[in-house]
Amino acid sequence: MLSAALLLVVSLTLAWANGSNDVSKGVAALAGSGIATPRAAWLLGVLATLAGGLGAISWGGALGALFGGGVLKSAEGLPLGAALAALAGAAGFVALSTWQRWPVSTTHALIGGIIGAAAAQFGIRDVAYRVVAAKFLIPLLASPALAIGLCWTLLLLNRLVESRLPQWTPGCCAPEDHRKDPFICAAPDRRPSPAARRVWLALHWLSGGAVSFARGLNDVPKMAALMIPALAAWPAAETTASGPALAIALTSFAMTGGALMAGRRLLPVLAQEVSTMTPTTGLFANLGTAFLVLGATPLGLPVSTTHVAAGSIIGVRVADKAPPRARDALRTILLAWLVTLPAAAAFSAILVVLGA
Structure with missing residues (x-):
């Protein structure tokens, strides 16, 4: 019972670390x-992520089954102690990364924790590496490349959209106001209706919410x-069910x-230190991320939301041919x-060895 309680605590610690490291990515x-203030964007990410997480009760079964077992040749899943070490290793690394302001992937950390614990508990030869590569590593490696390519393609559409938007001219308005609402610089007879402008802004908010929802999901x-093994060890039968x-x-x-x-600790890193974004490039980066993650989740593909979101932002940078800067978060x-x-x-692995 003590091991089950520890497993439950460490699982929740990993989830806490994930929330602190990942919420800004959406x-x-x-x-x-510049569409939203950092505080408003952060609050949207928090609420949408919670909604996506609760939505996983209905739509996240395939991923839950995938991470629950299948990495060992001779056993169905990790024993309680090894599962505890896997979660603790992942949680420790993600928490350290948040403190250092590194935007890391909790999915990668969790897979690494599972592999390390399995290898230390049963031996390196007992890890089903082909299964791990096919079900985990290939989708994870492919996801940022797909995100960069999809975002770059969407940005071709973005250039068409931006060419039709009113351009900023000196004396028209403050540059930051134009970034939030490009129609402010249009001639009165060319401005869209207030309803159309509200729809334009709503699309940005919805795209950010969609990415955060997809991340939780x-x-x-x-x-x-x-x-789940910790809850199964609980004496109440209804809890197990x-x-x-x-x-x-x-x-x-x-x-x-x-x-x-x-x-909010990592928000400036991805928002300002990777690529300079306009409202339309930000919109298309979010659309690319949401499309890939929402499409992968029901299929049980363990893509990294971190890699997809960062890949989309890098796609903005690649399309803009932006050179490296002195303070460059991409490295x-x-x-x-x-x-x-x-x-x-x-x-x-070290935790398994120390606990043996």
Whole structure:
């Protein structure tokens, strides 16, 4: 019972760390383009992520089953102690990354934790590497490349849209006001109706909310999957019967707590230090992210929302042919992508060895 309680606590800690590290990724384009203030964008991300997490009770079963087992040749899933080490290794690395302002992937950290714990518990040869590569690594590696390509394609449409929008001219208005509402510089007879302008702004808010909703829908089942053994060990039969739904609900609320307490720490990194965004480039970056993540979740494809969102923002930068800057977060993001999985695997393996 003590091990089950520890597993439950560590699962919730990982969800808290995920919320603190990931909430800004869904609304970075919204804040970076100037459509919303950082505070408003952050609050939208918190609420939409919670809604997506709770929505995973109905739509996240495929991902929950995927992360619940299948990485071992001789066993169905990790025993309680190894699952505890896997979660603790992932949670420790994500929390450290948030403190260092590294936008890392909780999905990568969780997979690394599972592999490291499995290898330390059963031996390297007992890990089903082909299964891990086919079901986990290939979708994860493909997702940022797809995001960059899709966002770059969408930006071709963006250029057509921007060419038809009123351009800023000196003395017309403040540049930041034009970024929020380009129609402010149009001649009175060329301005769209107030309703059309409200729809234009609403599209940006909806796109940011869609990305955050997709993140909750995709991330929560992955973390909840390893919590289910702890709930199954609880003596109340009714708790066992409702284990998956209860695990998803608890994970969603823990993620929301992390987002509220520390979620704004990483927002400036993705909103300002990767690419300079206009309202239309921010809109298309969000649309690309939401399309890929919402499409992958019902199929049980464990794409990394972090990689997809960052990939879309990088797609903006590639399309704009922006050169590196002195304070460039892109190097940090790419380095974090490379380090996350092996670092989390090492953390969890050490915990298994120490607990043996």
